[in-house]
Amino acid sequence: MRKPESILASVIVVSASLLAHAAHAHSIDEVLASKTLTVVTTASSPPHGFMDPASNTLKGIMVDLAQGIGKQMGVTVKLIDVPFDGLIPTLTSGRADLMSAPLFVTDERSKVVDFTTPVYGWGEGVVVSDKQPKHFGRLDDFKGEKVGTLVDSVQYKMIKDLPGTQVSTYPDYFSLLADIRAGRVDLGVVDPPSVLYQIKLKSIPGVKLDDAYHPQKSWFVAGAVQKNNQPLLDAINHAIATMKQDGELRAILTKWGVANLEAK
Template sequence: MSASLAVAGLVATSACSSSSSGSPEDLIANIKANKQVTIGTSNDAPWSTVSDSGEAVGIVPDILREFLKRADIDATIKSTAMPFDSLIPSVSSSRIDLIGDAIFATEERAKQVSFTRTIFVNPDGLVVREGNPDKIESVADLCGRVGATYKGTTWVEDLKAASARCPNGEAIDVKVYSTIFEVMQDITAGRVDGALIDASLAAYALVQNPGLGVQLAPDYVSPTVDKSQNALATNKADKTFASTFNPIYEAMLADGTVAKIFDHWGLKPIDQFLPK
């Protein structure tokens, strides 16, 4: 299973590195001076991964490369892999310049980091065993069963809230894992009955490797589509990145560049993931 997910580009490692030197208030100046932007990722294909050779790969790195080109900034992207729940602490402590991954721009997180405009929409999916033998089509169907997600996501609280609504004696046994592929492994092994994970990551992993032994529950409708707005995030003190990035990204959306990037990485239907 681990090897299969590695092929799917979902290998997560824990690492941190120092980001560019300079004032945390002016990330754009730091990037120009150091000719590098260090991004943090939890290795979520197709959004953002680190290749075996250390290259930043995926939709977010491609967006950033196009942004740097249009902003006339001569800089390369260095990607650092780490667990999802390490991303905000790492950008807050300036160990990385930017969270370059799929992360919801919530009000709570905005107290800790500075977000750009929404760059894509990415709701949760309900992942179950292949063939869905237990007929799990909603989070409520996990009452009396084992439900899971991974650390740092908003779905931890969603599962706990759903558990609180279950009939007496039929609470959801909520399991929280470090990585998305650990969740999938335990679904396949029968230790988890259903899990809330990133819909695009699940779909991409299944396209890359149909033999994972899991599937997306076909009738599941995410109740959080309107809240699944993903953005780039910088140190809370930064005052320059979002104001530089946002208008350029608007132009990239308008001229179809973002849609082409999504299409290249197999995200279809494209409109499902474009900012609303």
């Protein structure tokens, strides 16, 4: 499941091409007139976003954030669920006005979308089998190991060129954790909040976070809009700022057990 760098590069090229020929997302005036904000998210990453089987509705941190933004703007939020690698293309094609998903802000992504102010963030973590005798404290410890991570993730970009490391990519954490438990990969480089939530939610045995690992980087999650839609971006940033000031954002993060990750 190795993903060549050329394919990764093509993702940005395709996104840029889509941007150049994109249908325009709604302007702030159109959003307010229609009283509807169309938001793309993903159900592939609890607790940030997932499909609740009991209610068959989307839930999670970024879903709650989108609903909060809609409330601040006085509009109804219409959610679109896509796979992780469909988030940016859905936004740049004009099928959504806002992206609210666990996508880290990076310079590369900022070339094709405009991010809002940061909402929350964290560093990478390492998950291993509970039978793994070794500890991995830093990236150099991965040498000679089979390592898994999510496709097109910032963690993949961190580890894809590590010498002596065999890197495999996965569409979701459930399949990655299954391969770690089965011994098909030695460790996974992951988003700790997502993995801890999945282990708890799905009662996944046989895997654990390696407490010896120290994050090498940290990133922030933010919303995003199409390029050159500044008035809409300003309105969304104002909504986020209000949510921070009145404690609504902190309440959302507390609800999902990650209050300590709020961006200041």
